[in-house]
Amino acid sequence: MSVLLIEAFYGGSHKQLVDMLHENIEDSAVYTLPAKKWHWRARTSALYFMQNIPESPSYRVLLASSVLNLAELVALRPDLGRLRKVLYFHENQLIYPVRKAQERDFQYGYNQVLSCLVADSVLFNSTFNMESFLTSMSSFFKAIPDHRPKDLDCLIRSKCQVLHFPIRFPDVTRFLPEHKLRRRATGSHMSCATGVPQDISSHGHLSVPASSSSEASSTSEEGPVPSEQQGAVLTQEPQRVTADQRGPERQQPPSCPPQGSHTGPQPQPPLHIVWPHRWEHDKDPELFFRTLLKLKERGLRFQVSVLGETFTDVPDIFTEARRDLGDHVLHWGFMPSKEAYLAVLCSADVVISTAKHEFFGVAMLEAVHCGCYPLCPKALVYPEIFPAEYLYSTPEQLGKRLQGFCKRPDVVRRHAVKVDTGLYSWEALRDRFRSVLSAEGHSVTEQAQARAGAEGSSARGSLSLEPTGVR
Incomplete structure (x- = not known):
């Protein structure tokens, strides 16, 4: 042949x-x-x-x-x-x-x-x-x-x-934080704080889990550019916001301690939200940043990594959001290597899509492979890939889900996502x-x-x- x-x-x-x-x-x-x-x-x-x-x-x-x-x-x-x-x-x-x-x-x-x-x-x-x-x-x-x-x-x-x-899903074990490694090893939904098996309902509240599968391993103004291009010419340097810039309250504390080593309630690291899409209007960054700014106005704790590729014309909302989100920003810009990109995905808790169009969505599946909880529109290709509990119908629903996760990030961290990424390997x-x-x-x-x-x-x-x- x-x-x-x-x-x-x-x-x-x-x-x-x-x-x-x-x-x-x-x-x-x-x-x-x-x-x-x-x-x-x-x-x-x-x-x-x-x-x-x-x-x-x-x-x-x-x-x-x-x-x-x-x-x-x-x-x-x-x-x-x-x-x-x-x-x-x-x-x-x-x-x-x-x-x-x-x-x-x-x-x-x-x-x-x-x-x-x-x-x-x-x-x-x-x-x-x-x-x-x-x-x-x-x-x-x-x-x-x-x-x-x-x-x-x-x-x-x-x-x-x-x-x-x-998709060629790489081995990301070396990048996974302790709670994701433990979840992957046990397939458990156990809360490290209480030991009670719990799950997340479609409204972000706690509920008794149903059976779930174990965790499995961007249009340009120039035209239909693939969603996740790692390695094209960039219009700006990627930024890593350091711990010093964030202040001591933004440094990542260790994930929850092993059971049996109680020393009193341990502070939870803030919810880490990642948006790994092209910086263009068809991905609806306006909705994404509007939602985050409402979380900030409510005094909720979260960190955000805004990744993805930039082209010649970057929507103004990105400059405005970078300023308005301030010390909530953890990473900002296209990552210098695929390994750095995967490391950020592995450190994140929730991956968001606000896309106005999507024919497949490699970035969302890569993030799920790295242990992120997905939130996607109930439209386009997403209902074909993601169960209903990971879909939202309105901006208000997206905001409500994230508010609940900001208040209880541990709920997300013990959840094994019910998407078999192996089907797309x-x-x-x-x-x-x-x-x-x-x-x-x-x-x-x-x-x-x-x-x-x-x-x-x-x-x-x-x-x-x-x-x-x-x-």
Whole structure:
């Protein structure tokens, strides 16, 4: 088997996927473009790859992300059109958020639809991504003044499937504080203060736990940039607020002592909240900081680490929030290394998402892997991954949950999160990727159905999103 991996926007999750496949699939070749100027990659990368991918009789399968206009590429290179063509969607342009509806560029979504029509197999990183794409198609094409295409979603659906983005979860044992190590080792919800098994209800109050599974191991103004890019050009230096800057009351006291060593009530360290997302409006930092400032106004004790990548235009709210939160800030800015990033996640108690859009959410799953309690909107992809107790419907609900956790951080610290991150690991998904990238792919019947649908539409095209220089 010879697999041709093409990435027009080689950065973030797009880069991670291509690298993982290249490392684990024998006889694969990679051609990429750098992860910048997304709009131009979507418009013109097919021409670049037409000229820079050499012809080879050994290629059997082609995989590209949905940034590339696959229809253009296979029209320009008929030899590539004869391969089994697999398209992977990290995000879709039919519902990607824009400030105003009239600002949506029709061409990007149109390219993705054409790419699906010429592909043999179309993969999505979540059910939310797939269904939002397919069900939005008819309304999307209403922008055409007349002679609109019909039933394209029916032609495409037969070749679609969900194949989650595979995450390589590292061993973070060395970074975990004592209470997380103890919780991981015992699988217990025991309070180190009382020894009483307790859990957290959907309103943040204490309740008798039901059975739970044991704990398992970002759109730019430039375009749909993967959520968690560690390693792009930064616009500011990461900051670590030191203990001296915070004052003695902000220094982390040790976690609760072992049972049997009572020396009176021990002070709990303040709740540590982490927000590990891109610094852009689609992640709704305004809601996040507004919620924290209300906690501060109520005199509640907490620390916050605001991580994630910055781009050219950072929303003003970040400068304002840094000033207004003052000594509540523990870490501020993009971390200098993946290890430093994981260390902060391991030290945190609660990870928050306030996203207005999310097609998968690597950062939230990484934080859960590091022992954080997740709080996510009851929308987008989150109900697909997180049980109801970790979801909030309104800003008021988010604020109420955090108020309860600030008052009783021990409740969060003894909770084993009921999310099996192993389901999204490379180890769990590897065989499915190998199967779909085999020359045979699906059954002969499924392939025939997909080809019949594509031919019936008379459209030939496929798109993919993620670049970085030819390798």
